[in-house]
Amino acid sequence: MGAVRRVVSYLGLGDGEQYDESYEYEEYEDGRMPASERAAMRWAANGDLARILMIRPQKYSDALTVGRHFREGQAVIMDVTGMSLADATRMVDFAAGLTYGCDGRIERIADKVFLLAPADVEITTT
Incomplete structure (x- = not known):
């Protein structure tokens, strides 16, 4: 039983049968693609070297x-x-929501320093 189906059953909203269908991601009802897929397409289309951007925000509006x-x-x-x-x-709360919403990850790499990694970037530690 899938996660959505279990939640639907638990909440008493039905049996969840309609959630067992496979999804077609090429055709979106509103013509929009999820942010994680847009980011992955941009990342894959770029043949250049990968870059990591360092940002030192001074105020919350830098989000x-x-x-x-x-x-x-x-x-x-x-x-x-x-x-x-x-x-x-x-700012850290915003970044955590941003990475969650785009299927990325946030990792603390030092005191008050965080790495925000997109969905297609693998983070390994030794």
């Missing part, structure tokens, strides 16, 4: 810059050491 680069498929190192504790916390 737009972080989000734009990450959604374009770039890995981002975000250093929030120059921010107040409240803004740094908000």
